[in-house]
Each structure stands twice: as structure tokens, then as C-alpha cells.
Amino acid sequence: MTAQYQEYTSIEWEKYLKSGNRIFIGSGAAVPNALIDNLIENSEKFHDIETVHILTLSDNVWAKPEHKDLFKVNSLFIGGKNIREAIAEGRGDYTPCFISDVPRLFNENSLPLDVALIMVSPPDEYGYCSLGVSVDIVSAAVKAAKYVIAQINPKMPRTNGHSFVHLNQIHAWMNVEQELPQFISPEVDRRTEQIGQYVAMLVENGSTLQIGIGKIPEAVLRYLANHKDLGIHSEMISDGVIDLMLKGVINNRKKTYHKGKAVITYCIGSQKVYDFVDGNPHIEFYPSEHINSPAKIAKNDNMISINSAIEVDLTGQVVSDSIGYQFYSGIGGQVDFVRGASLSKNGKAIIALPSTTKDGNISRIVPHITEGGGVVTSRGHVAYVVTEFGIASLQGKSIRERSLELIRIAHPKFRDQLLADVRKHYWVPEYQEASPSSVxxxxxxxxxxxxxxxxxxxxxxxxxxxxxxxxxxxxxxxxxxxxxxxxxxxxxxxxxxxxxxxxxxxxxxxxxxxxxxxxxxxxxxxxxxxxxxxxxxxxxxxxxxxxxxxxxxxxxxxxxxxxxxxxxxxxxxxxxxxxxxxxxxxxxxxxxxxxxxxxxxxxxxxxxxxxxxxxxxxx
Structure with a gap:
């Protein structure tokens, strides 16, 4: 069997693809770059191929201007080199959707797939390859596409869970070794540390976490080092989670769903992360329609979702996929997990963000949504908003109360103006004169x-x-x-x-x-x-x-x-x-x-x- 799959050094693309088709490209750290390169090299007869994908850690060569006649970008989550530029310039499209709903788009002909380009591990003695570090929506694409073409990469970890694809599900493959892209956590500044401290205070021992990647998640994880019996039910994990698992802080013992296991759909991080998940029986990868299902998320008691945002208005509306009219990222799994945590027994949905932009000139707690911005998470979903100035508790609060809570955690230099602005739009009594101050x-x-x-x-x-x-x-x-x-x-x-x-x-x-x-x-x-x-x-x-x-x-x-x-x-x-x-x-x-x-x-x-x-x- 090994000899059979090693024979493939190029793909006969005309057998599986034609102009105007829609192709899926593998996610995260599992982008099959060798397949993309091979397709471009043999593309003289193709044009107007639509590419569908979520976040892709790659050079994303298909989104470069020189390939605009060959590929049309349709991103379900914006991120990675060249993708944002293609969408901003009108060469590409952004399709907003909940990650939990993407399989339905593939299966119910909203976005039917002709070909899925994926990356897998070498097959085992039984012919099963692993989707490795990205099961997410790749699993659904494999099931929905007419043809599946794989890059078999010896560097791809074999992960446990529902991550396996048999060779008889793959119509063609190339055996090409490729290093997985690494994401090195950025340095955490003092402001982000304070946000991490506040969020960690909302996490009780025995909680189950959903957490992302970046400065704020890393800061939160640092301040969870003294917690006990935490669990993971998350779209993804990175280095900080691995450190807490090695220390025994995250042991999944108190989980009420998938007890004893950390369950995720993909991982991104340093080589330490990829080595840790390789064959690890304590971490299981499942498709997005399972992990991101709000109903399944809610089966975890004490479920805590921790997400970020671009801005939050004084009624609690959360903008996280756009800066005004500029689309920046996507809906992703935020709403799935916010809703799941809200339905969980003793669950908490947390939005954490700095109080201002990097230069400190613009408040990210705003009186109203910036023109062109879109609400991803509604004012009815979020329980807590956290900045470096504190925790705003919104659950069960009136518009007036939540406005005052959010002003309290805004940067002090913007509080008076926010209070003045809120009077123009929401009912705040005339006797409410002073903006909140800190101790x-x-x-x-x-x-x-x-x-x-x-x-x-x-x-x-x-x-x-x-x-x-x-x-x-x-x-x-x-x-x-x-x-x-x-x-x-x-x-x-x-x-x-x-x-x-x-x-x-x-x-x-x-x-x-x-x-x-x-x-x-x-x-x-x-x-x-x-x-x-x-x-x-x-x-x-x-x-x-x-x-x-x-x-x-x-x-x-x-x-x-x-x-x-x-x-x-x-x-x-x-x-x-x-x-x-x-x-x-x-x-x-x-x-x-x-x-x-x-x-x-x-x-x-x-x-x-x-x-x-x-x-x-x-x-």
C-alpha cells in the first residue's frame, strides 16, 4: 500500500476538475500547498475556479492578483496572507456563516463542492489516513465533494477522534513532505495581562473552556495556572493549553460531556503543539458540526466561552468580523460557543478586548456601532465584557444598567464622552451625572x-x-x-x-x-x-x-x-x-x-x- 501511494508525483487534473468548478482548500495549518502549486502549474485549460475555505495559514498563492482569472476567492473566514487584500479589492468574496452551519452549506447545495483538496498523514496498515491538525470543516468537505484529492504529508501528526479518512475515499494523491506552519504566541503586554487576570477571575475550578489564539487567550491561560480540574471543549487549542495540560491544571476530570478528553476541531501553534497531539489519546479531534453545535456545547456544565471583538457598543452588541465597511475576519465559531455557554448550567459567555485601539486614540467601547460594522454576537447573548479596566456584567441588565457597566470598563479618558453620548440614544436619567471612576x-x-x-x-x-x-x-x-x-x-x-x-x-x-x-x-x-x-x-x-x-x-x-x-x-x-x-x-x-x-x-x-x-x- 505504501508503494502504491508513493507513485503519485502529479495529479491528472482534467480527470477531476473543469473550469467554473468549486474547490475546497484545507484549513488552518493543513493547507495542501503542493496540490495548489501543482494545479497552478497545470492550469492552462482552467479558469474561474471558485476556492472555498476558512482560515488558511499559508502564502495563499491562489489569492494573488496574477491568478485572478484562474481562481475566485470565496472565504468563509478571512485571514492569512493575500486573502484580506483580495476581498478588499473586490477580487474575492466573504461569505458570513456560523462554522457549525458550514457542513449544511456543502450538503444542501448552497455551496456544493466539486473537488476537496486536503492534507493527510500517511495511511496506517489498514489504509486509514488522519486529517491531523485540522478536522474542522475538512471532514464535511471530504464527505460532500465529488472528488477528494490529498497531499500525503509524513510531517502531518496522526490525531485521534473522528479524524480518519480511508484511502478508498481519496481519488488521487501526491506524497509531498511539508513542514506545518508554526504560530508563535506574541509577547503579552501589561494591558493584556490585566485582561487575562480579570477573565481568569471569572473561571471557577472544574470549568470547561473554549478559548482561541493570540495575546488575550495566552494571558488568560497564564493566570489559570493555579486553577484545578479544568476541561477543554474548544474549536481550537494552542501552546498555552498544552502547558496547562502538562501541569495537570487541565485534566478534563470534571467535564460532563466527553469526560476525560480534551475535544477540539483543529490546533495551531509551535512544533510543541503538533508533537503533543500526535497520537495523544487524551486529545480528540471532531468535525465542526459536532464540536461547534450549541446543543452539544451546552452539555458541558460550567462551560466558559472566551472570545474577542473589534468593538462593543453600550447596549452590548459585539462587532468582531469587520472594521466599519472593511471585512476583517469572520463569524467563525464565536456565536456557536457564546450560545452554547449561555445554555450551559452555570455557563458564562465572555467577550474580552482592550479598551482602546493600539495607539490609544479610539475607544473600543462605543456609543453605537461604527457605520458599516456588523453585529456578530447580539446584545442578548453576552454575559460578560472584559477590558483592562474591569468586568462588565450584562446578564439580566437593562439598557441603562449595561451602558453604565460598559462605561465603567472603558478607558477613563472616554468615559465622560460615552456618558454624554449615551444620553442621546438610550434612556439614562438626568440625575445620572458622573461617569464611573476606578480604585x-x-x-x-x-x-x-x-x-x-x-x-x-x-x-x-x-x-x-x-x-x-x-x-x-x-x-x-x-x-x-x-x-x-x-x-x-x-x-x-x-x-x-x-x-x-x-x-x-x-x-x-x-x-x-x-x-x-x-x-x-x-x-x-x-x-x-x-x-x-x-x-x-x-x-x-x-x-x-x-x-x-x-x-x-x-x-x-x-x-x-x-x-x-x-x-x-x-x-x-x-x-x-x-x-x-x-x-x-x-x-x-x-x-x-x-x-x-x-x-x-x-x-x-x-x-x-x-x-x-x-x-x-x-x-
């Missing part, structure tokens, strides 16, 4: 995780989008709590009042909260704040903790964080006024070092914490 002293990601009595809580700044959450927190209090906090029994928290309390200039004042997420969403459990007093360079501290959570250390933790921030801001002191009968709160302050001060009001105790040497000497 950099809280740390790079402005979020901290704490556990009290085996329950996880997040400490973060209070934000304008928390208006409704703060109302709900207020109405959860009993009469005693309201008296202790406000010194009288107030019965209403209007939207205006709540808006005022969450619209904090965090650069001078400070407002922090503990939140907890459950099946009902995120709820505020505790709020702590200080109001800056300029005349004394001090901050007046106030707390309120949910009744059922008192005595667990939340107040002490919040106070400790505020003391650290106040010292970094070089405040001279923190002060507080506490009702004399509020023994538990007095204990919290005094344990932190606050000293009782003379007070004109017998019912209240004044306290002060000196923060500078001079204040301590006076105390």
Missing part, C-alpha cells in the same frame, strides 16, 4: 476574592450600574439596621438617592462592597465607604452589613482595605461616628486601632484612627 489602589484588577464560612464573596468598588442592587440591599434591611446606619428609620430608597450613593468619585471618596453570585445573579452583601473631608485631610467611615452575615469578619476586612487605601492616598486620619448602643461596630473600629474622641452627642461615639506620624503623636 487603582485596590490592585491591578480592582477585585479581591474572600471566603467567609466556606462561601465565596467578591470585594470590589461600588459602581453606577449598582443602582438597583443598592436599592435591593437597602430593602433587605430590618428596622434596627436602618436606625443603626442612618440614625432614624427611613423607609424609602428612591432611584435618585440610590443613584447618588453609587455615583462615587472614587478618586477622592471611596465606596467598596462585598457581593455574592448565585442563580439569582449578583447581590450586594455589605457596603463600606468613606467621605473625604478636605479641611482635615481625613475620611469619614460608614458601614452596613447584611444582618445574616454579621460576625463573620466582613466589616473588619472592609475596614482593613479602606485603611490601606487611605494610607496610599496620604490621608492624615479616618474618623467615624457610631451609635453608643452599636457594640459590635464599636468593637470593629477599636480592634482596628480607632481611638475614642470627645463627643457632643451622648448617643454617639466619635472615633479616630491617626494615619500619619504627626497625627499619631497628637493622639
Amino acid at each position: 487603582p489602589e485596590l490592585g491591578d484588577v480592582e477585585l479581591k476574592k474572600f471566603t467567609f464560612k466556606n462561601v465565596d464573596y467578591t470585594l470590589r468598588p461600588l459602581a453606577p450600574a449598582d443602582e438597583r442592587k443598592l436599592q435591593e440591599f437597602f430593602y433587605s434591611h430590618n428596622k434596627e439596621t436602618l436606625i443603626m446606619r442612618y440614625n432614624h428609620h427611613i423607609t424609602q430608597m428612591t432611584r435618585e438617592k440610590s443613584c447618588n450613593l453609587v455615583s462615587v468619585n472614587q478618586h477622592s471618596d471611596l465606596a467598596l462592597c462585598f457581593t455574592r453570585k448565585d442563580y439569582l445573579g449578583e447581590a450586594i452583601q455589605a457596603v463600606a465607604r468613606y467621605y473625604f473631608i478636605e479641611s482635615t485631610n481625613s475620611g469619614e467611615v460608614a458601614f452596613v452589613i447584611k444582618e445574616s452575615l454579621r460576625g463573620m469578619g466582613m466589616a473588619s476586612t472592609l475596614l482593613g482595605e479602606m485603611i490601606i487605601i487611605a494610607k496610599k492616598r496620604k490621608l492624615d486620619s479616618l474618623v467615624a461616628c457610631v451609635r453608643r448602643d452599636n457594640a459590635s461596630m464599636l468593637k470593629v473600629f477599636e480592634k482596628a486601632g480607632f481611638i475614642r474622641q470627645p463627643s457632643d452627642d451622648f448617643d454617639e461615639v466619635s472615633l479616630k484612627l491617626p494615619l500619619t506620624d504627626s497625627e499619631q503623636a497628637m493622639a
Whole structure:
């Protein structure tokens, strides 16, 4: 059998192809370049051949201007050398589609295939070749095309799963060795690192991941090194995933679908990736119609999809295939996995992107979609949007709330303008005056995780989008709590009042909260704040903790964080006024070092914490 397939050194193209036919070209790192070159060398009788493919890591010679009479490009996902230029210049076409739907296009005569040009490994003793590093839509093309022509490449890994093609399915082949193209991960800058940190905070132990390739995915994977029992159900993998599998972080033990296996459709990366998947029984390759099926993706509990975008508007619409009128990439598998993660039990659909373009001059959080841009993922699909300035939680949020959430994670120099713009198009009340501000002293990601009595809580700044959450927190209090906090029994928290309390200039004042997420969403459990007093360079501290959570250390933790921030801001002191009968709160302050001060009001105790040497000497 080996001798038989080695006899082919050229293809008799006229037996399988004629002018005007449509051919499929293999994907990713499995482009059969030798077949393309051989076809061009023997093309004197052919013209107007349509090429159909997705991302191709190749020189893509068929898309060069000198071959415009021979080939017409029709890309289902734009990428790779010469393809984008051909489409921009009108020599090629872009056909938008979900990757999960491509097999239907081939099978139901929307895009019927005459010939499929593929790359495979040498056959085994039973005559089976492997599609190797790219099963994706190649598998469907092999089944749908009238003729299949293969480049048999000894350098192609033999991958496991549904990746095999028998020689009797191949009508002609050439045995040509070809190095697989390598993708070396780019250096991760500080901005991208922060995005990676934020995304990693959304990933719980035991989650199953879909993740792509590039700076942001690599940054995310770096910050998952301390996670446990992660799984992979992804369109693709690259070097970062391999590193986590070798460390045992990704072990697929907690998956609820394809348990114990990492399942993908293709891989791209360094030679390390190709060597790792070669014969590896722990990684299985399946066709796109299987891996990208939202219904099958959703069979994974705790499914997390991590994708990027070109821009996101203030309602949550995601543009990821075009820059204005210029088509840049494609729909790909983004919507498949966003939808699958949304349907998954405890799943999360995440869009991660830098807050601005590389030069910092254009915000990628925008008041409206750029003219000519197209929505790939709708405002109803995405649960989280992440930039280097934080995490915007959109699920269950009104247009007003999500606008404020997204402004909070935009670059600070664009926030005021975004708030002004949003008033022109969406309903934001007149009393919402301040754009969100940050608390950099809280740390790079402005979020901290704490556990009290085996329950996880997040400490973060209070934000304008928390208006409704703060109302709900207020109405959860009993009469005693309201008296202790406000010194009288107030019965209403209007939207205006709540808006005022969450619209904090965090650069001078400070407002922090503990939140907890459950099946009902995120709820505020505790709020702590200080109001800056300029005349004394001090901050007046106030707390309120949910009744059922008192005595667990939340107040002490919040106070400790505020003391650290106040010292970094070089405040001279923190002060507080506490009702004399509020023994538990007095204990919290005094344990932190606050000293009782003379007070004109017998019912209240004044306290002060000196923060500078001079204040301590006076105390």
C-alpha cells in the first residue's frame, strides 16, 4: 500500500476538475500547498475556479492578483496572507456563516463542492489516513465533494477522534513532505495581562473552556495556572493549553460531556503543539458540526466561552468580523460557543478586548456601532465584557444598567464622552451625572476574592450600574439596621438617592462592597465607604452589613482595605461616628486601632484612627 501511494508525483487534473468548478482548500495549518502549486502549474485549460475555505495559514498563492482569472476567492473566514487584500479589492468574496452551519452549506447545495483538496498523514496498515491538525470543516468537505484529492504529508501528526479518512475515499494523491506552519504566541503586554487576570477571575475550578489564539487567550491561560480540574471543549487549542495540560491544571476530570478528553476541531501553534497531539489519546479531534453545535456545547456544565471583538457598543452588541465597511475576519465559531455557554448550567459567555485601539486614540467601547460594522454576537447573548479596566456584567441588565457597566470598563479618558453620548440614544436619567471612576489602589484588577464560612464573596468598588442592587440591599434591611446606619428609620430608597450613593468619585471618596453570585445573579452583601473631608485631610467611615452575615469578619476586612487605601492616598486620619448602643461596630473600629474622641452627642461615639506620624503623636 505504501508503494502504491508513493507513485503519485502529479495529479491528472482534467480527470477531476473543469473550469467554473468549486474547490475546497484545507484549513488552518493543513493547507495542501503542493496540490495548489501543482494545479497552478497545470492550469492552462482552467479558469474561474471558485476556492472555498476558512482560515488558511499559508502564502495563499491562489489569492494573488496574477491568478485572478484562474481562481475566485470565496472565504468563509478571512485571514492569512493575500486573502484580506483580495476581498478588499473586490477580487474575492466573504461569505458570513456560523462554522457549525458550514457542513449544511456543502450538503444542501448552497455551496456544493466539486473537488476537496486536503492534507493527510500517511495511511496506517489498514489504509486509514488522519486529517491531523485540522478536522474542522475538512471532514464535511471530504464527505460532500465529488472528488477528494490529498497531499500525503509524513510531517502531518496522526490525531485521534473522528479524524480518519480511508484511502478508498481519496481519488488521487501526491506524497509531498511539508513542514506545518508554526504560530508563535506574541509577547503579552501589561494591558493584556490585566485582561487575562480579570477573565481568569471569572473561571471557577472544574470549568470547561473554549478559548482561541493570540495575546488575550495566552494571558488568560497564564493566570489559570493555579486553577484545578479544568476541561477543554474548544474549536481550537494552542501552546498555552498544552502547558496547562502538562501541569495537570487541565485534566478534563470534571467535564460532563466527553469526560476525560480534551475535544477540539483543529490546533495551531509551535512544533510543541503538533508533537503533543500526535497520537495523544487524551486529545480528540471532531468535525465542526459536532464540536461547534450549541446543543452539544451546552452539555458541558460550567462551560466558559472566551472570545474577542473589534468593538462593543453600550447596549452590548459585539462587532468582531469587520472594521466599519472593511471585512476583517469572520463569524467563525464565536456565536456557536457564546450560545452554547449561555445554555450551559452555570455557563458564562465572555467577550474580552482592550479598551482602546493600539495607539490609544479610539475607544473600543462605543456609543453605537461604527457605520458599516456588523453585529456578530447580539446584545442578548453576552454575559460578560472584559477590558483592562474591569468586568462588565450584562446578564439580566437593562439598557441603562449595561451602558453604565460598559462605561465603567472603558478607558477613563472616554468615559465622560460615552456618558454624554449615551444620553442621546438610550434612556439614562438626568440625575445620572458622573461617569464611573476606578480604585487603582485596590490592585491591578480592582477585585479581591474572600471566603467567609466556606462561601465565596467578591470585594470590589461600588459602581453606577449598582443602582438597583443598592436599592435591593437597602430593602433587605430590618428596622434596627436602618436606625443603626442612618440614625432614624427611613423607609424609602428612591432611584435618585440610590443613584447618588453609587455615583462615587472614587478618586477622592471611596465606596467598596462585598457581593455574592448565585442563580439569582449578583447581590450586594455589605457596603463600606468613606467621605473625604478636605479641611482635615481625613475620611469619614460608614458601614452596613447584611444582618445574616454579621460576625463573620466582613466589616473588619472592609475596614482593613479602606485603611490601606487611605494610607496610599496620604490621608492624615479616618474618623467615624457610631451609635453608643452599636457594640459590635464599636468593637470593629477599636480592634482596628480607632481611638475614642470627645463627643457632643451622648448617643454617639466619635472615633479616630491617626494615619500619619504627626497625627499619631497628637493622639
